[in-house]
Amino acid sequence: MYDMKHLQKLKTMDTLAPAAMQAFRELDKVAFAEGAIPAKVKQLIAIAVAVTTQCPYCIEVHAKLARAAGATDAEIAEATMVAAAIRAGGAVTHATHAL
Numbered sequence: 001m002y003d004m005k006h007l008q009k010l011k012t013m014d015t016l017a018p019a020a021m022q023a024f025r026e027l028d029k030v031a032f033a034e035g036a037i038p039a040k041v042k043q044l045i046a047i048a049v050a051v052t053t054q055c056p057y058c059i060e061v062h063a064k065l066a067r068a069a070g071a072t073d074a075e076i077a078e079a080t081m082v083a084a085a086i087r088a089g090g091a092v093t094h095a096t097h098a099l
Helices: 004-016 018-031 039-053 056-068 073-098
Strands: none
Touching: 004 018, 004 056, 039 056, 039 073, 056 073
């Protein structure tokens, strides 16, 4: 189901919904720009969110961008473990509703 070649269809999205796609690209550009949070850290956050939402496209894209921004494999591994801990914490705390 997942194939990075599918991302080529974003060009079709640009044609079918140009204003929305331009707005998305602008949001993405601004969100990942250097700011109060360094770009590398933003990419590590993106990886953490991507493994939590389980989006293989985002995982691959943001892992490449994180490495390009200077992230190490150790930093990427720690970011993903933070995501796993938060996900597990949500399950544990929601389990209290069953009790």
